[in-house]
Amino acid sequence: MTGQDPRLGLTVTHRRYVPYSHAHYAGNLVDGAYALGLFGDVATEVCIRTDGDEGLFASYSDVQFRAPMKAGDVLEVVATVVRVGSRSRAIDFEARVVCRGRPERSESAAEVLDPPIVAVTATGTVVVPAPSTPPPGPGLSG
Template identity: 50%
Template sequence: VATELAILCDGDEGLLVGYESIEFLAPLYAGDFVEVTGRITKIGRTSRRMEFEARKVISARRDLSDSAADVLETPIIVGRAIGTTVVKAEQQRKIHTAA
């Protein structure tokens, strides 16, 4: 997700240099399906601060069979994170103006 956001923002995948915070909010198991979304919350000269949220949308049902699964009526938020990606100035292919 961070790579996609960097490409959309700068035309370059950049490098995720670290996480400011990571929260694990609910368990995940093999066979569960997860969707992760992200957004850029701050654009610096070369840094991009991003927020992410992961939701479980399908739950594996190993109690029924090895391949059974249920689509969840309401996705479960399983994690959140804040991280920073850096894209070198010379690799940025889009111009950003201050808001």
């Protein structure tokens, strides 16, 4: 194969507000599985962009819970393709808290965090069907 696979380095970003209904613990903490669900969503878009298929999540090889996520946060979830196999794609994930509610100030107070707080990192593998045609090109630019 000549040159680098154009799917390597593809990055997809989602943002999501964490509603208070998702808080499960004291201090309005949200369980770590919330981030894993978001990683699945962003991985689906990666697969659509790289292979024209939603793909399936196969495994995580590493998950690190680095900081708490809370109800009222705005999370930015980033997925980057780091390896391309014939049917598998390795993806690095990062969930960052970019905004946080400040209920101690008032019920609706919130602030933008600069820099964001890295809450969860992971590496996972997705699988896609065997290609019957070359992967789509136009979606790779976004």
